Amino acid sequence: MNHKKRKTAVLFAFILLLGLFLTACSSGQNTSEKGASSLESADAGSSEADGQNSEGTADTEAAETPDTSEEAASETVYNIGSFTMEDINGEAYTEAMFQDYDLTMVNVFATWCSPCIAEIPYLEQLSQDMADRGVGVVGIVLDTADGEGGVDADALDAAKTLAEELETTYPFLIPDAGLMNGLLTGIQSIPTTFFVDSEGNLTGYAYVGSRSLEDWTEIVNSELEMLGGTE
8 A cells, every 4th residue: 555545544543433433514604595495304213313503503593495304294295307417427417317316315425524524334334235225325515516617636536536545436526517407505413314215205304423334224115115115
């Protein structure tokens, strides 16, 4: 192993260790009333599962639209709509990607967020374990967008290194200029994860904070049950 690879391996080992003590980071996005969040975090039943701000305290502000509470979920359908994004290797993805699976897990993260990085191996394993049940996983690397409709080169390089070092096979997407039709605009804490059905509709809740493979497996099973899927 050369010096550069050894240095990278040590850095990732440190980040993954740090991730054991944290579950979420502040997204650092500048959100306004116009760009209010389109997502509402689920109550994970633990203070560790709640989003945290840069001070390390819980971020408990609820999103405004759409309301993803259990009652509203049965009455309101929020369709993500049309978009085009590129992955970190330049391949184009559109809303048609949701048609490939009954349920797609969309994980929004940043390359500097240690809890985000710590759970990527779990999401990779989940994508393999659940593929035959019609479940796909997609990552959106929030910090690869430079805020002006372009790409942050440093974050892009970091995302490529992450994908290589963690041997990730599911796609890492770069946010488009419209931030997925505004869906990503108001995300306050990362990682934030939400689920989309084959028609591009949000399902269930959005989940703030990192989780174990066992926890994600339980959540995905619940999401599949809401879709009428089978075990």
